[in-house]
Amino acid sequence: MVLELHVWGPGFSLASIDPHCLAAIAYLQQAVPRGKWTLVATGDPSLSPTNELPALRNGDIWIGGFRNIFHYLAQFSSGEWVLDAGLPEQEGADCIAFSSFVESHGQPLIDLSLYVSSENFTSSTRPLYNTIQSFPLPYLTPPAIRAAAKERTAHLGLSALDIDNDGPETYEQSIIPQSLRKPKTTLSSLLAASPETGAQIKLDALAGDFFEPLKALKGDKQFLVSDTSFSSLDCLALGYLSLMLVPELPQPWLARAMRRKYPDLCTWVENLSNLVFGGPVDADDAFLTTRDEFTPSKGGKSSLPWVAPHNGGMVGVGSVFLSSIADSIPVVGQLRRNTRMRQHGGKTHASELESSSWRSISTVSGLVASVGLLIGYMFQQGFITLPAGDSEGYQNTTSGFTDFGDAGEILGIYPVRVDTEIQRQDAVENHGMPIAEVDVEFSSGGTKVTERVA
Amino acid sequence: MFNGNLSPVNSSFIAMPPTIPTDKREEETAVPPTSFSRQTNKVRDFFSIPAPIKTLFDLVPVLVYPPNGLPQRAPKPARIPTLYVFSKKEDAATGKPSFNPGCLKWQAFLNIAGINHRLAASNNHASPTGVLPFLLPGASSSNASPDALPIPSSKLVKYAAEHGAHVKEPLNMRYEAYKSLLDHRIRHAWLYTLYLEPLNFNAVAYPLYVSSISTSPFVRASISHQLRAAAEAELLKNSSIIDIDDLYSEADKAFEALSILLGDDPWFFGCDRPTLFDASIFAYTHLLLDDGMEWKEKKLCRALRRRENLVQHRERLLVRYFGG
Numbered sequence: 001m002v003l004e005l006h007v008w009g010p011g012f013s014l015a016s017i018d019p020h021c022l023a024a025i026a027y028l029q030q031a032v033p034r035g036k037w038t039l040v041a042t043g044d045p046s047l048s049p050t051n052e053l054p055a056l057r058n059g060d061i062w063i064g065g066f067r068n069i070f071h072y073l074a075q076f077s078s079g080e081w082v083l084d085a086g087l088p089e090q091e092g093a094d095c096i097a098f099s100s101f102v103e104s105h106g107q108p109l110i111d112l113s114l115y116v117s118s119e120n121f122t123s124s125t126r127p128l129y130n131t132i133q134s135f136p137l138p139y140l141t142p143p144a145i146r147a148a149a150k151e152r153t154a155h156l157g158l159s160a161l162d163i164d165n166d167g168p169e170t171y172e173q174s175i176i177p178q179s180l181r182k183p184k185t186t187l188s189s190l191l192a193a194s195p196e197t198g199a200q201i202k203l204d205a206l207a208g209d210f211f212e213p214l215k216a217l218k219g220d221k222q223f224l225v226s227d228t229s230f231s232s233l234d235c236l237a238l239g240y241l242s243l244m245l246v247p248e249l250p251q252p253w254l255a256r257a258m259r260r261k262y263p264d265l266c267t268w269v270e271n272l273s274n275l276v277f278g279g280p281v282d283a284d285d286a287f288l289t290t291r292d293e294f295t296p297s298k299g300g301k302s303s304l305p306w307v308a309p310h311n312g313g314m315v316g317v318g319s320v321f322l323s324s325i326a327d328s329i330p331v332v333g334q335l336r337r338n339t340r341m342r343q344h345g346g347k348t349h350a351s352e353l354e355s356s357s358w359r360s361i362s363t364v365s366g367l368v369a370s371v372g373l374l375i376g377y378m379f380q381q382g383f384i385t386l387p388a389g390d391s392e393g394y395q396n397t398t399s400g401f402t403d404f405g406d407a408g409e410i411l412g413i414y415p416v417r418v419d420t421e422i423q424r425q426d427a428v429e430n431h432g433m434p435i436a437e438v439d440v441e442f443s444s445g446g447t448k449v450t451e452r453v454a
Numbered sequence: 455m456f457n458g459n460l461s462p463v464n465s466s467f468i469a470m471p472p473t474i475p476t477d478k479r480e481e482e483t484a485v486p487p488t489s490f491s492r493q494t495n496k497v498r499d500f501f502s503i504p505a506p507i508k509t510l511f512d513l514v515p516v517l518v519y520p521p522n523g524l525p526q527r528a529p530k531p532a533r534i535p536t537l538y539v540f541s542k543k544e545d546a547a548t549g550k551p552s553f554n555p556g557c558l559k560w561q562a563f564l565n566i567a568g569i570n571h572r573l574a575a576s577n578n579h580a581s582p583t584g585v586l587p588f589l590l591p592g593a594s595s596s597n598a599s600p601d602a603l604p605i606p607s608s609k610l611v612k613y614a615a616e617h618g619a620h621v622k623e624p625l626n627m628r629y630e631a632y633k634s635l636l637d638h639r640i641r642h643a644w645l646y647t648l649y650l651e652p653l654n655f656n657a658v659a660y661p662l663y664v665s666s667i668s669t670s671p672f673v674r675a676s677i678s679h680q681l682r683a684a685a686e687a688e689l690l691k692n693s694s695i696i697d698i699d700d701l702y703s704e705a706d707k708a709f710e711a712l713s714i715l716l717g718d719d720p721w722f723f724g725c726d727r728p729t730l731f732d733a734s735i736f737a738y739t740h741l742l743l744d745d746g747m748e749w750k751e752k753k754l755c756r757a758l759r760r761r762e763n764l765v766q767h768r769e770r771l772l773v774r775y776f777g778g
Contacts, residue, residue: 045694050693050694050695051694052693052694052695065697065700067700067703067704068697068700089714090714092711092714093710093711093712093714093715094628094631094711096635096707096708096710097631097632097634097635097708097711097715098631100631100634100635100638100639100708101630101631103638104634104637104638105630107692148691151691152692209630213627213628213630213631216627217627217628217631
């Protein structure tokens, strides 16, 4: 049985646009003998049981996720197709630790460079999906991937790269019309012109944090952990590093940082990616659109065993389209994700997940809501009318204006009385100041109030 | 006008200091005392506050009470700094390890650094950053400023260094890589096993994080839902699905790698004394090995118990810095 590796299609002259897919391709290329596996470019992650590519198909068995694929290959070949088997203890530990490091520190960089940065996304990444997915899907997939990337990198505080976000905020508020304003070139406006330059310092620091340990680990060795054998860490690092280095982007800060400071790492990536992926790949190679499906691919152009995809025609595309629409609807999408987790975990007691108090509360609130609805409906329909005393209540409220008037009276008198008291006191202290005015004011104020009340 | 201007001066000369407020009151009533001045100032008065209302408002406040004292249970300014952590009240009083790995890490760090502190049981709502732990410096610790600002966990290393602790972290190219094992692989498995594994959530997390906060079933249900949703969202950030087997097997491999890294040394990276890295490892290993946590689903605990040197590393720290 020939194993089929399903990956995201090629882009940026690389065999895939996803680092994990590149890692899986490299792993199979190195571990599995030629002719035992084929490569299929696809745009449908729902093929895989974990809903992510790469996915390996062996007959009816589907394995999703690159780590699961490595484990499966080891089982399937009874320990023959394994890359890390021969590593000494310390190197094995390094392989585990640095795999985690590459994944956790490399992913935000790829996210920022290819997806979050608006310019790179709109002019490079997004158009690529048109070549690797069939018609309606490129409208859904790239924005979904971009939203996930933004969420992953939100804690880094680099959302300025995403200029769709803060368009109107950059214009300062002023009463001078736009046409009469003098163009001011301040440092911040220069930086705002290209958000990548503004974030440059932070981005360089991030990139440095990622490349520095890898450079130190590699040293003068041929591969990252060992001088002789290709490990799974090399696959993963190759996947991430080549996606950082190779794409030609309008804002090439990541590739530039890498080329400037880590030339050794760059040559290593370039050599290895030529060796493993066999030179640049384009969409025609992967989808075999230009040549006959049955002629074996020419080794000169691409050394990867591409096979034409079978996407199931209109029906297949339509079902993928519908499922990705369903995933992007808030509540429905959440429910779909939850069921996915439980199915995969094989939990039979999924209902126990919610504590019993939560269930009782939902029952109670449901009950309250339905009773409220029923009563409301009865009022509206006139089944229940308010008791007769209610009309008296109306009268009370109308006569309440006089109550309000009383309050006004009190409020009106109080300050006057205080005033007179003070003035009287004043007069006493001043020994014979004229106090006639006090009377006037008192009487005028007093009559005013009583008149108003009457 | 003339009289009016003079009168307050006179009065203040004659009956100067009974109380200052009466003096003020006189001024206001004395400015428009005659009908003449009233007429000239008619326009200005039209825009000013009417005199009766003004006098009424000037009476307020009629009486100013002294400020209320702080509640009995309010923390008194302490001489030694206080670390606010997730903990039970009685455990906090005796300085026992916190049950939250993020808090335990910094608690262990302060113990290792030799910063004398006491613990206060708290929750996230108390923290200025929204996350525990934070340290409230002692009142008389530095130049006796009682209103010293709380120190978030990110600044604790600096604080410890300023207070004479030895806080040098090892410079090793492996440091970041092995730290990422802890911050991602082990943390993700921890999140799953504590919050999303139903057996453990009901037996371990619920009493610690939910029922200790409130007795109201509504609040409890809402908090437990929030906790689980937050853990799930965190795990789904990195993959489109929560692959349980993958989480556990990766955590197992992470313990394996850390065990190899430690080897036969007493502390990580061959240091002669424990560092922040040891404290961060201890934060997870102690909680997974602690019998008091009463784990029901022990997959992660078993994976750790297989690594003898990590178990001993935890014992060593526990005996030396937490008194057993």
